[in-house]
Amino acid sequence: HAADAHRTDLMTITRFVLNEQSKHPESRGDFTILLNHIVLGCKFVCSAVNKAGLAKLIGLAGETNVQGEEQKKLDVLSNEVFVKALVSSGRTCILVSEEDEEATFVDPSKRGRYCVVFDPLDGSSNIDCGVSIGTIFGIYMMKDNHEPTLDDVLQPGKQMLAAGYCMYGSSCTLVLSTGEGVNGFTLDPSLGEFILTHPGIKIPKKGKIYSVNEGNAKNWDGPTAKYVEKCKFPKDGSSSKSLRYIGSMVADVHRTLLYGGIFLYPADKKSPSGKLRVLYEVFPMSFLMEQAGGQAFTGKQRALDLVPTKIHERSPIFLGSFDDVEDIKALYAAEG
Numbered sequence: 169h170a171a172d173a174h175r176t177d178l179m180t181i182t183r184f185v186l187n188e189q190s191k192h193p194e195s196r197g198d199f200t201i202l203l204n205h206i207v208l209g210c211k212f213v214c215s216a217v218n219k220a221g222l223a224k225l226i227g228l229a230g231e232t233n234v235q236g237e238e239q240k241k242l243d244v245l246s247n248e249v250f251v252k253a254l255v256s257s258g259r260t261c262i263l264v265s266e267e268d269e270e271a272t273f274v275d276p277s278k279r280g281r282y283c284v285v286f287d288p289l290d291g292s293s294n295i296d297c298g299v300s301i302g303t304i305f306g307i308y309m310m311k312d313n314h315e316p317t318l319d320d321v322l323q324p325g326k327q328m329l330a331a332g333y334c335m336y337g338s339s340c341t342l343v344l345s346t347g348e349g350v351n352g353f354t355l356d357p358s359l360g361e362f363i364l365t366h367p368g369i370k371i372p373k374k375g376k377i378y379s380v381n382e383g384n385a386k387n388w389d390g391p392t393a394k395y396v397e398k399c400k401f402p403k404d405g406s407s408s409k410s411l412r413y414i415g416s417m418v419a420d421v422h423r424t425l426l427y428g429g430i431f432l433y434p435a436d437k438k439s440p441s442g443k444l445r446v447l448y449e450v451f452p453m454s455f456l457m458e459q460a461g462g463q464a465f466t467g468k469q470r471a472l473d474l475v476p477t478k479i480h481e482r483s484p485i486f487l488g489s490f491d492d493v494e495d496i497k498a499l500y501a502a503e504g
């Protein structure tokens with residue numbers, strides 16, 4: 169009833185996932201437990217990000233991450249929280265984090281069946297100015313009881329069981345897919361619970377926005393350059409697209425998912441594999457896009473078909489509205 173001051177029937181993320189899992193008779197509640205630990209990590213990072221300015225958490229920790237970039241304290245903190253939460257869930261066997269050069273193999277006494285790949289705090293260049301940043305994660309399941317090896321996580325993205333991200337923005341939003349569509353949940357800080365606010369997210373079939381770091385244009389290949397030119401000077405009488413680029417993948421992808429359009433991180437002469445990492449950036453976002461009715465393409469193939477050979481491998485990525493990705497696919501196909 170509209171006059172009700174309070175909702176009494178709350179669809180929390182836990183309740184939602186329990187409902188979803190109950191459709192699978194083989195489900196033993198392990199996934200729900202795993203997800204609860206991921207959610208705990210997200211809540212911690214959300215609170216740390218919000219306090220960062222005040223608590224002087226911001227600053228260099230004096231360490232560099234695997235890719236040799238400066239690592240901020242918040243990255244270190246977020247990584248620690250996620251690793252500890254995931255290990256203590258008792259449901260994981262292998263963890264791959266952007267912040268750790270080596271994969272973590274969980275001690276047999278705490279081992280479970282899930283492999284989690286994640287970027288605990290993506291978009292770190294945006295921390296100091298308070299722009300949205302996020303956590304990205306993907307989940308695989310070990311099929312049988314063998315001793316875990318890296319091959320268990322070097323699987324194509326289409327084998328993921330679930331993927332999602334949490335955006336620390338004007339509100340804290342968690343977007344999740346367990347392979348049955350995409351749903352968005354917003355943290356109610358007074359309850360400390362993620363509540364279903366964006367059920368059944370579908371990306372518009374075609375969008376009016378393109379999102380790319382155009383500062384790299386001089387190094388782009390032909391199809392990417394042609395595509396962006398087409399966005400600005402369409403020759404088919406359609407109107408030109410708007411450019412939006414935050415430089416925080418979670419925020420740029422979140423907008424793309426809700427408003428439609430295309431997000432590009434192409435290859436260029438300086439970085440022939442692009443910048444974004446296959447396991448914990450490209451795959452989870454591609455999984456969500458497909459589940460929302462969009463597409464994700466590497467310039468050569470469907471992104472989720474890619475078979476990674478190294479845990480920190482990179483790939484070019486073009487993802488978003490179905491029709492917009494179709495256009496860039498055509499340009500790459502024409503190139504041969």
Ligand code: AHM
Pocket residue numbers: 237266287289290291292293381415416417418420433443
């Ligand atoms: P990070 O993992 O070091 O934070 O870098 C990843 C980020 C993405 O969030 C974003 O899409 C991209 O880097 C932006 O890169 P650029 O500054 O080259 O445009």
Ligand code: MG
Pocket residue numbers: 266287289290291449
């Ligand atoms: Mg990252």
